[in-house]
Amino acid sequence: MxxxxxxxxxxVIAGLLLGGFYAAVTVGISLSFGMLDIVNxxxxxxxxxxxxxxxxxxxxxxxDPILSAIVVxxxxxxxxxxxxxxxxxxxxxxxxxxxRGFSFFFxxxxxxxxxxxxxxxxxxxxxxxxxxxxAIHFGFVDLPYRMMVPCAVSLLMFAALQLFIKxxxxxxxxxxxxxxxxxxxxxxVDPVRIKRIAFAxxxxxxxxxxxxxxxxxxxxxxxxxxxIGRVFAIxxxxxxxxxxxxxxxxxxxxxxESITATFYGPSWAPAVAFGCLLLTLAFRPAGLFGR
Amino acid sequence: MSQRNFAILAILVAAAVLGAFLxxxxxxxxxxxxIVLQYVVLATAxxxxxxxxxxxxxxxxxxxAMGAYGTVVIxxxxxxxxxxxxxxxxxxxxxxxxxxxxxLTLRLRGAFFAxxxxxxxxxxxxxxxxxxxxxxxxGAYIVRPPQAPLLETYVQYLFLVMLVLSVxxxxxxxxxxxxxxxxxxxxxxxxxxxxxxxxxxxLKLKLIATTLSGAMMGMxxxxxxxxxxYLDPGSGFNLAFAINAIAMPVIGGTTSWLGPLIGAVLLxxxxxxxxxxxxxxxxLSNLIVGVLLVLFVIIAxxxxxxxxxxxxxxxxx
Numbered sequence: 001m002x003x004x005x006x007x008x009x010x011x012v013i014a015g016l017l018l019g020g021f022y023a024a025v026t027v028g029i030s031l032s033f034g035m036l037d038i039v040n041x042x043x044x045x046x047x048x049x050x051x052x053x054x055x056x057x058x059x060x061x062x063x064d065p066i067l068s069a070i071v072v073x074x075x076x077x078x079x080x081x082x083x084x085x086x087x088x089x090x091x092x093x094x095x096x097x098x099x100r101g102f103s104f105f106f107x108x109x110x111x112x113x114x115x116x117x118x119x120x121x122x123x124x125x126x127x128x129x130x131x132x133x134x135a136i137h138f139g140f141v142d143l144p145y146r147m148m149v150p151c152a153v154s155l156l157m158f159a160a161l162q163l164f165i166k167x168x169x170x171x172x173x174x175x176x177x178x179x180x181x182x183x184x185x186x187x188x189v190d191p192v193r194i195k196r197i198a199f200a201x202x203x204x205x206x207x208x209x210x211x212x213x214x215x216x217x218x219x220x221x222x223x224x225x226x227x228i229g230r231v232f233a234i235x236x237x238x239x240x241x242x243x244x245x246x247x248x249x250x251x252x253x254x255x256x257e258s259i260t261a262t263f264y265g266p267s268w269a270p271a272v273a274f275g276c277l278l279l280t281l282a283f284r285p286a287g288l289f290g291r
Numbered sequence: 292m293s294q295r296n297f298a299i300l301a302i303l304v305a306a307a308v309l310g311a312f313l314x315x316x317x318x319x320x321x322x323x324x325x326i327v328l329q330y331v332v333l334a335t336a337x338x339x340x341x342x343x344x345x346x347x348x349x350x351x352x353x354x355x356a357m358g359a360y361g362t363v364v365i366x367x368x369x370x371x372x373x374x375x376x377x378x379x380x381x382x383x384x385x386x387x388x389x390x391x392x393x394x395l396t397l398r399l400r401g402a403f404f405a406x407x408x409x410x411x412x413x414x415x416x417x418x419x420x421x422x423x424x425x426x427x428x429x430g431a432y433i434v435r436p437p438q439a440p441l442l443e444t445y446v447q448y449l450f451l452v453m454l455v456l457s458v459x460x461x462x463x464x465x466x467x468x469x470x471x472x473x474x475x476x477x478x479x480x481x482x483x484x485x486x487x488x489x490x491x492x493x494l495k496l497k498l499i500a501t502t503l504s505g506a507m508m509g510m511x512x513x514x515x516x517x518x519x520x521y522l523d524p525g526s527g528f529n530l531a532f533a534i535n536a537i538a539m540p541v542i543g544g545t546t547s548w549l550g551p552l553i554g555a556v557l558l559x560x561x562x563x564x565x566x567x568x569x570x571x572x573x574x575l576s577n578l579i580v581g582v583l584l585v586l587f588v589i590i591a592x593x594x595x596x597x598x599x600x601x602x603x604x605x606x607x608x
Contacts, residue, residue, distance in 0.1 A: 118574055118575065
């Protein structure tokens with residue numbers, strides 16, 4: 001039997017595009033979990049909320065989903081700000097009782113998902129935009145705009161965040177708070193304020209990631225669960241507190257998933273993400289690039 | 292109270308509940324009661340690892356499903372197996388999965404352990420979904436035996452089975468709490484590093500806890516296919532099991548056997564009531580659980596039991 005190279009190349013390219021998008025989905029976790037040590041297991045649920053907001057604005061007013069995500073970005077920032085306030089006062093300040101912090105986010109995850117189900121039902125929803133249908137063809141390679149636009153938007157957002165963290169004072173303070181909170185206090189910077197900004201930013205990314213998601217595929221509220229494993233797999237693979245590591249992890253997982261789905265069928269794809277996560281956690285908990 | 296007296300008391304209470312239900316002769320009571328008792332076992336099992344040792348398991352549904360699918364496999368191979376065999380088999384399968392999970396996650400603490408359990412649940416679900424023998428994604432039908440042993444209807448019999456399991460789970464949990472094992476778990480919860488350096492065999496204790504907790508969840512799952520007659524991956528691995536297994540002990544209180552019991556009876560009954568009283572209740576009862584969980588961890592971090600303990604000791608403690 002001939003090895004189907006055309007299929008493989010198409011799968012790899014689709015995986016690369018998917019990986020770019022995964023980077024946007026994961027960057028919020030890299031910020032909150034990787035840098036702030038806040039296990040925001042509800043992050044995928046916020047992404048789905050972002051998808052539905054883009055969907056509402058698209059269906060009722062005909063707005064472009066990605067532009068509307070940028071418009072509601074401040075709302076998500078405010079939401080993240082508020083959640084961090086509650087989290088800080090109820091859990092972080094009281095000490096190292098991590099169990100209740102987890103349960104808090106696990107509860108938020110359920111509230112977000114079930115509220116969406118109660119309002120919108122479990123039908124699959126999708127958005128209309130000029131770039132949802134068509135594709136470019138190079139020989140046997142298909143490049144659907146539906147994948148390319150989210151990938152480009154995701155990479156732009158990713159680059160902007162990386163620049164923000166490396167170049168601005170607040171960005172560097174976020175890096176510092178992830179390394180040594182006490183030292184930051186000695187420099188007369190309030191670590192709680194920095195963490196609040198970072199967490200709010202992490203939730204803000206969910207708005208854009210959500211819009212990208214609903215451009216890529218029609219979805220219903222429980223799709224978010226699939227992404228819990230994915231985002232943590234990518235974040236752990238990438239070594240948690242480095243954004244470039246996250247990008248590599250995202251692209252790696254995108255390619256592996258895409259190849260699995262092409263050759264073994266899509267029902268095996270979720271096991272790949274979680275399997276990678278389990279193996280990484282069991283054998284290389286510091287991530288691929290960890291020391 | 293000594294261990295033996297507690298066991299006698301638990302059996303008496305259980306017998307009283309069964310007697311009262313039989314007197315009322317409402318079949319629905321048994322249907323709803325089965326689910327509540329199933330949650331008593333699940334919550335108690337979760338609490339052994341989560342409450343006593345401080346390791347959070349997001350994958351309770353997977354262990355439960357291992358027990359349920361164990362039943363499907365056995366009754367495909369041997370028609371009409373006795374219930375006790377199914378329950379023991381479910382316990383062994385889920386216990387082995389727990390042991391393997393313990394080995395895989397030995398080096399992980401806190402958040403990483405919790406995420407690994409979630410990952411394990413999805414991997415297992417994917418395996419089952421792609422396994423044709425147990426029905427794959429289509430699911431499998433399970434035929435109840437024509438006659439119910441001991442009681443009038445089969446649902447009543449299932450209720451009795453789950454009642455016995457609940458009593459056993461509570462006795463086990465209380466025994467652990469007051470044994471060297473329980474103190475060992477507590478040292479791990481409070482400070483794993485300190486426990487290890489003072490000679491507590493943390494490794495062994497972790498494996499015991501993951502195995503025992505998993506086995507109990509599997510036992511709770513074993514009779515489930517007979518209860519719903521039709522099992523597919525979506526119902527076996529239902530995320531509602533996972534969130535209830537966490538929410539019930541956390542809301543009831545995680546430090547003693549009483550917390551999961553109170554949480555399970557309270558939350559379980561609310562959900563069963565919502566199922567009858569309101570339409571689209573499955574989603575609504577999930578919402579109730581989510582909201583209560585968030586409220587309780589913020590307002591009453593030690594659960595219902597903690598609220599009473601504190602007021603009993605008076606202010607200032």
